[in-house]
Amino acid sequence: MLDANLKDQLKAYLEKVTHPLELVASLDDEDKSKELLSLLQEISGLSDKITLSTEGDNPRTPSFAITRPGEDTGVVFAGIPMGHEFTSLVLALLQVGGHPPKTSEDVLDQIRALDQELVFETYYSLSCQNCPDVVQALNLMAIFNPNIRHVAIDGALFQDEVENREIMSVPSIYLNGKPFDQGRMTLDQILAKVDTGAIEREAKKLSEKAAFDTLVIGGGPAGAAAAIYSARKGINTGIAAERFGGQVADTMGIENFISVSHTEGPKLVSALEEHVKDYEVDVMNLQRANSLKAADTEGGLHEVILASGATLKSKTLVLATGARWREMNVPGEQTYRNKGVAYCPHCDGPLFKGKHVAVIGGGNSGVEAAIDLAGIVGHVTLIEFMGEMRADAVLQKKLKSLPNVDIILNAQTTEVIGDGSRVNGLTYKDRTNDEIKHVALEGIFVQIGLVPNTEWLKDSPIEMSPRGEIIVDAHGMTSVPGIFAAGDVTTVPYKQIVIAMGEGAKASLGAFDYLIRL
Structure with a gap:
């Protein structure tokens, strides 16, 4: 199933495996089981640390567990994880095999500290670009905590389950047999939901932060560009985002990003995040802005109140909260959201x-x-x-x-x-x-267009258009001195990634210029 180039790449990755691991397959006589067996045989043949057993007893066939000898790690794939999920498979092999994940020790300690029995099931599709985030996060949790188990299920292959559970959107996550959540989720989001004290602890830490010179609200292309350009000026920069990447994370094919003939949204988002982290930017992910208190006097501190209850302060702001898919607003739409x-x-x-x-x-x-x-x-x-x-x-x-x-x-x-x-x-x-x-x-x-994410600004003095977009001048400045805005949330025409990036850079340069003239 793997071409020569992919085999060479996978073999190079598997050289990072330090501990023996075993692939335990549960198969039947159907063609898909034969395909899975062929894939597992190819993988096990690429490393002397990987063995293959076909003695699995999982009722879902075809499926396989990735285990260590004598130890059930709780990681199971039901189906053939190719397409977007091939990366999830590779990461699971590496992490079960002892290669450390790119996750902070604080987060790993938070995973290890979860003391309840958690059995997750994730239904995915091989063409879903959002599903790997969920699959990889839950696999990691299972690997680092023996109380946690995760089964990643190809919904297209297990149609009976999809029908019985009335699953009409992926990723769909079940916890201990009951619906847990739907849609793209990061590891931090999942932990925040199962670790009930995490939100309060994080809110306290955020509120204790010193005031920023420039604080960016939003982590899409405009927000990322603004944070980078601000940090390059050597000033104290923070970025608070409900979801890093914004709507770009949900975009499949991108073919008009100049100098890159083709990429995919999740790849671009990953690159944006890595670029931001190259600089001294305080990245605060999973933080949704709830309201804004503008400074009383020019040169004073603006305050952004987050949904968690935390308050962030800054001399200047760049608002880049983007837009979301416009809804039809007709009877039945919300009733059957994710149900068709x-x-x-x-x-x-x-x-x-x-x-x-x-x-x-x-x-x-x-x-x-x-x-x-x-x-x-x-x-x-x-x-x-x-x-x-x-x-x-x-x-x-x-x-x-x-x-x-x-x-x-x-x-x-x-x-x-x-x-x-x-x-x-x-x-x-x-x-x-x-x-x-x-x-x-x-x-x-x-698929009827976009609506700006400005509801949180309804009680603020910032001037907006009849469509709810933030009005900005040639420097990205809003009607409030010291507050700038960029990207799809503004009145700037043509909602494109490349335009949002340029506007984000311009807004942060405008904020810097404002700071040095105070």
Whole structure:
């Protein structure tokens, strides 16, 4: 299953294994078990420290555990972890084999201190770029704490479980047999949820920090660029982000980032984070801004109050909280969110294999989603509000060439319909004659643009546009002296990664210029 180049790379990685480990496979007579056996044989053949057993008794087949001789580490893969999960497999092999993870000792100590029995199950899809974060975090927890066990399950391969548990979004995490969470989660987020005292301890530490010269709120491309440019000036810089990377972490293919012909969102996010850490930036991840108290006088300290209750102070701020997917705001959307209503076709598309789905939106995002889904699902209906699609001509041509796609124009979605547990249709108004029509389907992917993350600023003096975007001047300054903003959260047109980065750099330079003129 591994080509020669991948084998060479994997062999080089496995040289870092210091302790013997065993792959214990649970197989049946089906083709997928044969594929898994072939993969495990290739892996075990690349290192004399890895042995293979086919005596596993896991009821899920095909599956395999990664263990140490005489020790169950609690790491199990149900399925064949290729695609985005191949990295999860490699990291699990290295960590079970004794190679230290790139995780601080403080976090590892927090994992070791968890004293309850925790059995996690994660349903993933091989095309999901968010799933590896969850799989890798839970594998690490299982490896470093004998009370924890984690099974990573390929939802496309175990369709019966997906149907029985009514899983319609990945990653879906279960803890001790009950739903735990859905969507991308980092190790810190998972620990914060199972270690109930962690949030209070962290909030106390944050509130005790000295005031920053420049504090960046938001960890997307704009925020990362702002932090880097600020730190390079040699001033005390902090960055507080609810999720480092922002919406870029949910972006699959990036082909318009100048000088890089192709990359993927998670790779770019990782590079951004590493670049920020090259400088003396105080990175505060998993911190959501809740409100802002602007300084009473020019040159005073601005205060950002976080959702945890912590307060951060700074002489200048760069607000880069970005934007999120716009919702339809119709009856049934929230009821069936993650029960058929989805926002990430790359992540959740494989769960709708062979089914009828709709894509809401005829812009580039919507048409690209419809094209991708058409190769997985049985049928796609694209629903566009206007009388014509707004996507690039080349994308429209590709979409119209697909045999299993219908396009409905002049259609206003009015309601998401379901049976109480999952989506089974939607209604829309034909805007040419106001007739209400129904489409029977099993999934809805919403792709109708972005809304700025500015709700937390509603009681602040910062001036915003009617759309809720922060108004900035040519230097990135807001209506409040000393507070700057950048990226998708502002009125700057064209929401693109490369533009957000430039705006972030400009805003931090503006903040520095403001500081030296005080």
